[in-house]
Amino acid sequence: MIKNPIDAAVRRRFTAPLLEWYHSLGRDLPWRRTDDPYCIWLSEIMLQQTQVVTALPYYHRFLETFPTIKALASADLEAVLKLWQGLGYYARARHLHRAAQILVSQFSAKMPESFESVIALPGIGRSTAGAILTIAHGKCHPILDGNVRRVLCRFFAIERDPREKSVDAWLWHCSEMLMPKHNASHYLQAIMDLGATVCVPKQPSCTRCPVEKSCAARKKGLETLLPIRAPSKKVPHYDYFAGVLCVDNAVLIRRRPLKGLLAGLWEFPGERVAENSKQGSIVLAYERFFREHLGLDTCECKPYMTIQHVFTHFKMTLHVFLHHSKKRVEAVFPFDWVERETLSERPFSSAHQKIVLQLTQKQNQGELF
DNA sequence: CAGTCGTGGAC
DNA sequence: TGTCCAAGACT
Structure with a gap:
């Protein structure tokens, strides 16, 4: 140069x-x-x-x-x-x-x-x-x-x-x-x-x-053309699911690992839906996740909300399910049970914070969920 | 060293 | 609406 x-x-x-x-x-x-x-x-x-x-x-x-x-x-x-x-x-x-x-x-x-x-x-x-x-x-x-x-x-x-x-x-x-x-x-x-x-x-x-x-x-006359910018790349889109597992007034949350995306933040348990899965298999993936990670074999769950979110390098559609259970499964780290009133004391990512907000507002309106 | 790492303002 | 990109660092 x-x-x-x-x-x-x-x-x-x-x-x-x-x-x-x-x-x-x-x-x-x-x-x-x-x-x-x-x-x-x-x-x-x-x-x-x-x-x-x-x-x-x-x-x-x-x-x-x-x-x-x-x-x-x-x-x-x-x-x-x-x-x-x-x-x-x-x-x-x-x-x-x-x-x-x-x-x-x-x-x-x-x-x-x-x-x-x-x-x-x-x-x-x-x-x-x-x-x-x-x-x-x-x-x-x-x-x-x-x-x-x-x-x-x-x-x-x-x-x-x-x-x-x-x-x-x-x-x-x-x-x-x-x-x-x-x-x-x-x-x-x-x-x-x-x-x-x-x-x-x-x-x-x-x-x-x-x-x-x-x-x-x-x-x-180049002021709007400089500096030269890199061609923009297309960002992939992924489907995720998350479950709001409720027993009485408590919900189950999980802390993310201290490395990587959103490190150390709390979230509602879930994961990315496999790339090749078909429409409608999200519920199946959801049921399998809770069965394998938490031993829940019954599933009284229903769609709660859908959240669109954009990260730097991918887009996410987050399918949130509301999931009631009679008994608390044992919450081993990184899982934790928290009362709804104290949810906002934990750090959440923006996408999951929308879920927290919804749960909190429903509670303040006197509704169950 | 190119990919990873969030979110929201501005247009 | 999509698109760019903001007082960058770390791997």
């Missing part, structure tokens, strides 16, 4: 107008009103692949419950996951929790100031480490998130796929060279603000952009 060098002239055309724009039009965000590295770290983790408006309420709730690194480190993972419920990418919560424990045991419960120590923490990669070091500790380390990548690809009219290794390396170099030594923290937040509010993926507001006159993509 060969490009013109980033020299002082380019820095003047880019960095200075950007900083000026940020000081008058930058966003007022809660993690910009603190110098607590823990809060800044938390915001960076929550904002990975997540929009500001989505993360905001989670950020406030999280800090109310875990105001310090020590408080987070001594919490149960399940309590952390409960606060993360609905935010997605739950490995972030798991890594955050583990990193807090590492900080308490090895770093006096403080975020270290060396890049090597920070990036070694779970859940912190090159970009997040750069952001924490620069914003929380006043250092000067580049980042290359979606915003910076898009802004740079447009400003320099990079007409190649930024996922190519050589292009990615050049963008990192470029991001580093553009950083001002003295105002690095404001600069980072400025370029992210620009990407999030002006230089947006579709229909960028170039007339509001402080560097419009120097933007190569704008000059070439």
Whole structure:
């Protein structure tokens, strides 16, 4: 990847107008009103692949419950996951929790100031480490998130796929060279603000952009075509079933393994329906599942609700059955019986949370289920 | 190193 | 409605 060098002239055309724009039009965000590295770290983790408006309420709730690194480190993972419920990418919560424990045991419960120590923490990669070091500790380390990548690809009219290794390396170099030594923290937040509010993926507001006159993509009329995006892949669709097994006022739930999809969250027992199974065999699969896993040979079950859900890499139709039984089968880990009133204390995935909500609402309306 | 990992906003 | 994709990291 060969490009013109980033020299002082380019820095003047880019960095200075950007900083000026940020000081008058930058966003007022809660993690910009603190110098607590823990809060800044938390915001960076929550904002990975997540929009500001989505993360905001989670950020406030999280800090109310875990105001310090020590408080987070001594919490149960399940309590952390409960606060993360609905935010997605739950490995972030798991890594955050583990990193807090590492900080308490090895770093006096403080975020270290060396890049090597920070990036070694779970859940912190090159970009997040750069952001924490620069914003929380006043250092000067580049980042290359979606915003910076898009802004740079447009400003320099990079007409190649930024996922190519050589292009990615050049963008990192470029991001580093553009950083001002003295105002690095404001600069980072400025370029992210620009990407999030002006230089947006579709229909960028170039007339509001402080560097419009120097933007190569704008000059070439390529601003909506860059950066080059990967062709979208078709995501497969799978059928799942889940059973709300009820005895009196209790229901049976199961905790997911601590690795993989929705790790550590609770759900109503069930599994994916085999790929080649026919229509109508879902009930048969459901009966077989409860017979084999829980020894239930009778089945007083009926369809309860159907939930459509989209994950990153597949779509799911979740067929939910309501299932009454006289006696509680023994619940061995990872299974557990819980009263309906206490269901909402457990962290569920969004799809299964819809079931929890339905059960809770029915109860509040005085109906059985 | 390409696949995995969630969810919701915006259009 | 479908489509893109958001302050990426981990394997």
